[in-house]
Amino acid sequence: MKEELRELYRHRELLYMIVYRDIKIRYKQSIIGFLWAILMPILIVMSGVLVRYGYAVATHAPFQKGDLASVAVKSLPWAFLISSIRFACSSLTNNGSLVTKIFFPKEIFPIASVLVCLFDFFVASVALIVLLLIMQIGWSVYLVWIPVLLLTMVVLAAGIGMIVSAGSLFFRDVKYIVEVLLTFGIFFTPVFYDVTMLGRKGKWLLLNPVGPILDGLSACIVRHQSPELSWFAYSAVFGLVAFVSGYALFKRLEPFFAEGI
Amino acid sequence: MSDVALRMEHVYKKFRKGETYNSLRDLLPALTGKMFRGELNERDKREFWALQDISFEVKHGEALGIIGHNGAGKSTALKILSRVMNPTKGRMVVNGRLSALIEVSAGFHQDLTGRENIFLSGTILGMKKREIESKLDQIIAFSGLEEFIDTPVKRYSSGMYARLGFSIAAHVDPEVMIVDEVLSVGDFVFQQRCMERMRSIIDGGTTVLFVSHNLKSVMELCDRAMLLEHGKIATIGPTDSVARTYLSDSVRSHGGQEDNRVCISQVKVRDRAGEQSRFESGQTAWVDIEVTASEPVEKLAVVIWLMDEFQYEIFNTSTERLGHRPFSLQAGESYRCTFELTLNMAHGTFQLCTAIHRYDLGKNYDRWVPASTLFVGSTTAVRGAVNCFPRLASTETVSASSRSDLLEAVPQPSFSPMKSRT
Helix, strand or coil: CHHHHHHHHHCHHHHHHHHHHHHHHHHHHCCCCCHHHHHHHHHHHHHHHHHHHHHHHHHCCCCCHHHHHHHHHHHHHHHHHHHHHHHHHCHHHHCHHHHHHCCCCCCHHHHHHHHHHHHHHHHHHHHHHHHHHHCCCCCCHHHHHHHHHHHHHHHHHHHHHHHHHHHHHHCCCHHHHHHHHHHHHHHHCCCCCCHHHHCHHHHHHHHCCHHHHHHHHHHHHHHCCCCCHHHHHHHHHHHHHHHHHHHHHHHHHHHHHHHHC | CCCEEEEEEEEEEEEECCCCCCCHHHHHHHHHHHHHHCCCCHHHHHEEEEEEEEEEEEECCCEEEEEECCCCCHHHHHHHHCCCCCCCEEEEEECCCEEEECCHHHHCCCCCEHHHHHHHHHHHCCCCHHHHHHHHHHHHHHHCCHHHCCCEHHHCCHHHHHHHHHHHHCCCCCCEEEECHHHHCCCHHHHHHHHHHHHHHHHCCCEEEEECCCHHHHHHHCCEEEEEECCEEEEEEEHHHHHHHHHHHHHHHHCCCCCCCEEEEEEEEECCCCECCEEECCCEEEEEEEEEECCCEEEEEEEEEEECCCCCEEEEEECCCCCCCCEEECCCCEEEEEEEEECCECCEEEEEEEEEEECCCCEEEEEEEEEEEEEEECCCCCCCCECCCCCCCCCCCCCCCCHHHHHHHCCHHHCCCHHHHC
């Protein structure tokens, strides 16, 4: 694995070029340009607000600005995760001619997909920061957790991305399965709701490794608390295992890409 | 570092024929079905070997051509050489930076400009950004696309597309270079430029593996060649002799016998000294042909013709057209004739073909296409298709004032075509 990572490092300029290419094309072709990056998060936030408002009406609890902030803070990373998995999933098949013709570490494609979506995420974050400033959500030292939590998210996305990209290269219907999982995944992940809203049993939802990360972000940005360390550790280990095993699987399958595609 | 640039050791590559499953929806039922029927090992029957026991070495600075008919394993060999596929058995060793010049425009993105694509493709081919920056002007100049370099490549014509692709690839400067048919892109002028560039790359000490069925370019670029047949090495050695084996194989595969009562039994090309395939322009070649009948046949003629490398028929004659009467043969009888040809072509590789024909019925008997190959060389004085054996009848520098007088005084033909070439 060490040797393979070194090979990947040697091709870092190629990774950069592919990321640059994809970003450039994405923003060059769309009429709305940079709005593209915040379109999906806005939709997610709006549906989240609707769900939360409905919850507030049903339970006769007041709808607080913290709810809006929490939904917004969790929607962006969720949008990042699903778009990077979706994009990574078709990255190898979309670059089929390069996969079959030229030798270089092919994990560049799913990893580049994740990085491109990370770029979108940062663009959208600017809008989010403005929103949070307007809402006067305040700040605390716990904000230092943000990069750690985001890194975990990126590692997890890259791990899953490599697995699904290799999978969809060999089996074309993997794409549809992934699509369904991503669409309904939001109901099994505490994006619109907080785990506390489901009472004691809500904790089980944190078994979804994305849960603790989103909850942690909400904790350190909105609630000014430290993330729950044990749950975060669980997510971090899960993310790392997903990355290492995804990478190992990807490298095992890589020699068969050219004939399997 | 050893002097071996690339080595294949007993390389085998296996493929599976027939149905493969590319969706889980098909695979899962098929697998469970097979498990119940206990047929899991069934697929072994459908395997075939695309390459078998391929071993060879290429030394640093050497150019090796790999030729073969369609389906002989060239593309598989190419993929293994460029490392996008792993051999099933055996191994390949490469010393030095390897770059594959295969369909270079594969890395292009339609919406990016020519300049952006140079950076993208260059990086894909293994160049560093700084390297590309320093060669950017050279690459653009080579492609001849200065005006369009900031236009998205989707607006390019296919020729421009290919030209840009080759220009990038030709500037990668690897130590070992794998080349396929990319040389046959663009118009004639650009092809010439590609060949020149390839030659200078080879002269510069780069090891080149050239996979092609364009025999002419292989002959021009490579000293050594390897012939693949059904996934095995048929011969490996000097390009001339390998090319001859390759072409004589085509006789067997192309010899469409429409009526086998009479067959061509021998074709021999010779010069004054004996059997020969290399000639100088203007030399005389003798072609001995023998036809043998297995049943009685009447009113036959022997036809010979020459084709250039583009399969154009450039010359055709027959015994009958040369004034010889049609001949008839009894069973077991043979007929021999010798054609004497003055090779007035300028330079190139030509295929000599021959057939037995009956003019009054328009009927074809046996034909050999090609029967033999002629390599015609010429001095550097002549370019083009034919040799008109030019001679410089006169030259003179004329002052501006007396020019008009001279044009009248000197008959036109004296202005030899050589003048524009000097």
